[in-house]
Amino acid sequence: MAVFTRQPPTTNDDAPDTEEAAPAGGRLARWRAAHPSAARGLRWTATALSVALLVFALLMPTRVGAFTWTKFARIPVEAIIGAAVLLVLPRRPRLAVAVVVGVALGALTVLNLLDIGFNEYLGRGFNLVLDWGLLDDAQSYMEDTMGGAGATGLAIAAIALAVLLFTVMVLATVRLSNLLARHRTVAVRATLAAAVVWTLTFALGVQFAGLPIAADHAAALVEIQARRVQTTLRDEAAFAEEAKVDVFGDTPADRLVPDLRGKDVLFTFIESYGRSAVEDPRIAPGVTRTLDSGTEALAEAGFGARSGWLTSATYGGSSWLGHSTFLSGLWISSQQRYRTVTSGDHLTLTKAFQKTGDWRTVGVVPGVQKAWPEAEFYGLDNVYDAFHLGYEGPKFSWSTMPDQYALEAFQRLEHGKKRDRPLMAEIILTSSHQPWSPIPKMVGWDELGDGSVFEAVEKAGTDPSRVVADSDLSKQEYGRSVQYSLTSVTEWLQRYGTDDTVMVLLGDHQPIARVSGERASRDVPVTILAKDPKVLDKISDWGWTDGLRPAGDAPVWRMSAFRDRFLTAYGSTPGQPKG
Incomplete structure (x- = not known):
């Protein structure tokens, strides 16, 4: 007859504490469950900030003096088109497109900031082909003005700002794309309504505070940059030919400025x-x-x-x-x-x-x-x-x-x-x-x-x-x-x-x-x-x-x-x- 001996329960002092070992997602889920009002407030805040960030990127002026709240009280057509595209895509393509859009908006914002700087100092916009070299001159100028440490700190801050812009733009577009997917019915209706309002206000020329409500600002900025690049590339060959023509180039030495001799x-x-x-x-x-x-x-x-x-x-x-x-x-x-x-x-x-x-x-x-x-x-x-x-x-x-x-x-x-x-x-x-x-x-x-x-x-x-x-x-x-x-x-x-x-x-x-x-x-x-x-x-x-x-x-x-x-x-x- 077999004899079964009951063993005492074993203990393991090295076993992780259940509370401490819970994954971060678990802690966050429990915090949300424990504080539903606060969690809801944070979600709404994150969503509102994401919307504000994208609207800012799409309507951002390129001159300091143009920053007024009325500039942002318009409907950007690019947002409507973007929402429509994201709504028809499956999950993975949607996320990929959201990331690309975020990167593109980050790049557009950086270019707008460069435009602001160039308009402020040089009275013209930034040229994608020609002006990168001027950033070195700007760095040298800042060294002479603020000292080496100040200029270095400013350069680091500028790089950090650019990285931050790209990061938050991507996070914002991904968040909003997920929000559209979770509330597809409402999102479709809202997108259609926005498209109708944009079309009507555009057709009728409706304005608010002297500005058209229907905006295509971002698309216009991209077109301006493209034209600058195209004009620059065409100008290179044309100017090379122009520089060859010189009415005084072959003037004999004795016929140059004779009235200033001495x-x-x-x-x-x-x-x-x-x-x-x-x-x-x-x-x-x-x-x-x-x-x-x-x-x-x-x-x-x-x-x-x-x-x-x-x-x-x-x-x-x-x-x-x-x-x-x-x-x-x-x-x-x-x-x-x-x-x-x-x-x-x-x-x-x-x-x-x-x-x-x-x-x-x-x-x-x-x-x-x-x-x-x-x-x-x-x-x-x-x-x-x-x-x-x-x-x-x-x-x-x-x-x-x-x-x-x-x-x-x-x-x-x-x-x-x-x-x-x-x-x-x-x-x-x-x-x-x-x-x-x-x-x-x-x-x-x-x-x-x-x-x-x-x-x-x-x-x-x-x-x-x-x-x-x-x-x-x-x-x-x-x-x-x-x-x-x-x-x-x-x-x-x-x-x-x-x-x-x-x-x-x-x-x-x-x-x-x-x-x-x-x-x-x-x-x-x-x-x-x-x-x-x-x-x-x-x-x-x-x-x-x-x-x-x-x-x-x-x-x-x-x-x-x-x-x-x-x-x-x-x-x-x-x-x-x-x-």
């Missing part, structure tokens, strides 16, 4: 010196006083001046596009065009002087801090960049040195030396470059030395991060920076100008839209100064205004027109056109 000709650019500096009532008073007093002081020194307006090919930044447009006679409105023209042999104003063999040609470019192969394109025999002007003082944010010092260094290194031939110089002044803080102050010309005198000036200046964040302060400091640059030039001319000095003084572009205004023109002042009255007589038929300040109704030319007008005015004759 003159020192200085093409001097003042950074961001635009029409707003002369006409905006919030900026102009100090600038116009400086221009008028400068005109009087230079007249006492024997200089005459005549001024007009040029429409720059760039706005708010990318100064090199303005410089190359002015000097080449071609409309250089993009980085692509700039690369095309600088890799060719199109005749620039500066190279015309080099070609004669009668001038020594130099460039004073304190803003250049790396290799600058464009010097050959511009026809410069010698270039003085940020590291070859002998400056040992502090940087002023982006600007490597004050304009007064750069001009004094030009005098010491070139203009003031004994020479066997005259000078032609391209001088690019930088003190009026954003963020316009801290701004240098004029010191005694005999006190400049190696620039160390500016240490105290820089330390006493306004914090650039404060100026960047305040539009009104930016306007104020911008005006002061232009006054400083103009004063540096006029005092240099008074001190060092000779009977043979001819200066073409101009701005390269308007300041950023936050300062000049969203609807500001692209015009910049341009002035020709000389002691020899015959120099100004040559342009007497241009209709320009006497003095440093151009009248509001003075002629306005495209900047690309200046080269040929200048060469013609001073005796140049076309050769056999190249191309």
Whole structure:
């Protein structure tokens, strides 16, 4: 007979506690069961945030000033189409499409943010083909403005924001796609109703607060980006052919600017010196006083001046596009065009002087801090960049040195030396470059030395991060920076100008839209100064205004027109056109 022994129950001290070992989903389910009202509130909140996020992405403006609540009180047709597509798909394809839509909306939002930044600073939208390289320049600018740590932190924050946008957009679209599937009947009816309302309001042109209720904003933005890409690609080939045509390209050396033989000709650019500096009532008073007093002081020194307006090919930044447009006679409105023209042999104003063999040609470019192969394109025999002007003082944010010092260094290194031939110089002044803080102050010309005198000036200046964040302060400091640059030039001319000095003084572009205004023109002042009255007589038929300040109704030319007008005015004759 078998004997069965009852064993005592075994225990296992290592067995996991049931409560602790429950999966996360179990804990969440129990929390929902225990707190139904709170769980319901969270679900509704998540759904509402998902809807708001998608509506924001579909209706988001591309300009800061356009952010009003009425912009979002419209019906986006893209949401209706998206809901209809998701409703007819099975589960797996629906989830896949929801993820793709989320990624697409994330990309659209990032592009819109880039558009906002470019519109705010450069007065134009972001170009998918050309503008990625400008992000490096933006990073360098932020390093000069905020310091290396601040710029790095901002870059990390921007990347984190982009990753977050893509993540939350995907989560939002997946959540809403699941919601549509769970409540299919209601979702179908709601989608149909929205489609009917959208169609009727579109057909009838119904508006709310001046905006159409029926919106296709996202589709329009995608179309705009596509057109930009298409236009850019077409422009590349067309401009390459345009750049080959040059009416002065084959002009013999002895027929180039014969009426300026023996003159020192200085093409001097003042950074961001635009029409707003002369006409905006919030900026102009100090600038116009400086221009008028400068005109009087230079007249006492024997200089005459005549001024007009040029429409720059760039706005708010990318100064090199303005410089190359002015000097080449071609409309250089993009980085692509700039690369095309600088890799060719199109005749620039500066190279015309080099070609004669009668001038020594130099460039004073304190803003250049790396290799600058464009010097050959511009026809410069010698270039003085940020590291070859002998400056040992502090940087002023982006600007490597004050304009007064750069001009004094030009005098010491070139203009003031004994020479066997005259000078032609391209001088690019930088003190009026954003963020316009801290701004240098004029010191005694005999006190400049190696620039160390500016240490105290820089330390006493306004914090650039404060100026960047305040539009009104930016306007104020911008005006002061232009006054400083103009004063540096006029005092240099008074001190060092000779009977043979001819200066073409101009701005390269308007300041950023936050300062000049969203609807500001692209015009910049341009002035020709000389002691020899015959120099100004040559342009007497241009209709320009006497003095440093151009009248509001003075002629306005495209900047690309200046080269040929200048060469013609001073005796140049076309050769056999190249191309």
